[in-house]
Amino acid sequence: MGRKLKWGILGTAEIAKIAVIPAIQQSERGEVLGIASRNADKAAEAAQEFDIPKSYGSYEELLADPEIGAVYIPLPNHLHEEWTIRAAEAGKHVLCEKPSSLSSAGTSRMIEACKSAGVIFAEAFMYRYHPKHRRIKEIINSGEIGDIRGIHCTFTFNNADQADNVRFNKSMGGGSLYDAGVYPISAARMYLDREPEAVTVHALFSPEHDNVDMMASGLLGFPGGVNLTFDCGMWAANRSNMEILGSKGTIAMPKMFGWERSSVVPQIFVHVGSVTRSRRV
Known part of the structure; x- marks a missing residue:
């Protein structure tokens, strides 16, 4: 088995806690390295609950971590476009919750940003x-x-x-x-x-x-x-x-x-x- 893909979680949404974080942690090919929240205490609490090594008090901090290779974005729908593009610009592969954005134009911008950055973009239709x-x-x-x-x-x-x-x-x-x-x-x-x-x-x-x-x-x-x-x-x-x-x-x-x-x-x-x-x- 090769190296595991190191994931960062943008946000502490329930779907991340009940489904995605446990799934990645059970995977042979991935591990959750960090979790971020705009509230540092919430991020630290989630990190402790799920035995995640790193927590961050902002999404920017997580994206700046060179160890993280991919991010999962379970943020509210209106934030999907912004943070997918910012993640792509930081060189991270992106798994974004559905809907990808609130418009077809927004989704096109997300796809183009990921193509330009050479990263994978996927919508989380499990x-x-x-x-x-x-x-x-x-x-x-x-x-x-x-x-x-x-x-x-x-x-x-x-x-x-x-x-x-x-x-x-x-x-x-x-x-x-x-x-x-x-x-x-x-x-x-x-x-x-x-x-x-x-x-x-x-x-x-x-x-x-x-x-x-x-x-x-x-x-x-x-x-x-x-x-x-x-x-x-x-x-x-x-x-x-x-x-x-x-x-x-x-x-x-x-x-x-x-x-x-x-x-x-x-x-x-x-x-x-x-x-x-x-x-x-």
């Missing part, structure tokens, strides 16, 4: 690296369900009572589309290997939550006459399901975007004709 999605792609490519006619996807949960959640701050890029709706859109683009050419979205905005979109539903038209229909929300029961409709059959995937522990074996249901098969991944 689901893309789970074997269940590779298996779905294999089934689609095999022709078993025929030509793809449409995709329907849902992703909802209810955290509307969390008044201080950054998802409910409009100026920080809050809202269900940025937090949950990006998943169905990303998945459809991945499965179809195409980009949408028409988009229609209707949303429910809540004055109680800084007028961010708490629920949304959309229709995306892709080349070849294939549509994605989806709904997402932060004000409804937990659900995360997908169905891919083909000319001969369907693929159904419950718990589509969850990050299950290794003891949970995901299942894919393939229905062709009168036969439904369950496939473990």
Whole structure:
């Protein structure tokens, strides 16, 4: 095994603590060398909790550390563009939480900065690296369900009572589309290997939550006459399901975007004709 990639974490967000830091620490190819916060005490507390060697009282300090080769950015959405570009300029590879930025122009600037610096830039859609999605792609490519006619996807949960959640701050890029709706859109683009050419979205905005979109539903038209229909929300029961409709059959995937522990074996249901098969991944 070669040298491990040394990671720095920009921020002490919960997703970093419950998912990403433990994952890197369990990896044979990476280690978390440092964590930064604008509050030095918070950074030191997180470093102690996760046995991270270094802590920093600013993001700039972490980026200036020559030992760190890559950074994970779980900051609020409106900060993704700035700190991805600054990390690239510091020569760090970047794994940035979704959405990459709040606009396509912002994402283009991030990509260009990383290309110019010769570093890797990746958006942290964790689901893309789970074997269940590779298996779905294999089934689609095999022709078993025929030509793809449409995709329907849902992703909802209810955290509307969390008044201080950054998802409910409009100026920080809050809202269900940025937090949950990006998943169905990303998945459809991945499965179809195409980009949408028409988009229609209707949303429910809540004055109680800084007028961010708490629920949304959309229709995306892709080349070849294939549509994605989806709904997402932060004000409804937990659900995360997908169905891919083909000319001969369907693929159904419950718990589509969850990050299950290794003891949970995901299942894919393939229905062709009168036969439904369950496939473990």
